[in-house]
Amino acid sequence: MSGPACVIRSDQAGICLFVRLTPKASRNAIGDVVANANGQMQLRVSVTAVPENGKANQVLIKLLAKAAKCPKSSVRIASGQTDRNKTLLIDGNPEELMAQISQLSGRTDT
Template identity: 50%
Template sequence: MSPAKAFADHLRLAVRLTPNASRDGIDGLDTTVDGECWLKARVTAVPEDGKANKALIQLMAKALRLPKSSIAFISGETARKKILRIEGDPEDLMKKLDQLLAR
């Protein structure tokens, strides 16, 4: 299972975010009992006024070596589970995501 789905011009990435963490980071994958797969991420920012969401975009942009403007929310801006839209070549983005998770 993969938390990412490729489309013609972008990738959709399912993320489970933990705010108020001791450090920023990506903690691998999490699979629920019903088979959903999520990328686990944590940020030190608090979940108010969109601070944790901005920190998540900054974390993902840095990890995938992309501009922050290429990442946007599709859903979940006020929830722990979020869907991100990442603009770019889906094949290239999948390779970057695989390399990130292989660490």
């Protein structure tokens, strides 16, 4: 998977994951893949935390780390700290991470 329309992009040390975060949701959940206004595919994630003082970002990192079966320290927000649209970097084996995240998002084209 490569190109601007993908939700996941392989990196030398791991993967880049494009996320659309919804704070103050009724539950923490990883949803489906949606396209933003620019056509960029993003993984929809909902968290119950409020978007104040980075609380929603912390819950997002915890949720994705648990889902990808990797430590929280290997997940970091590369861009979009204060935006709903975020780019996350997840360190680890790119092939394994892409398979795990693709499985979560329902995508099979890894």
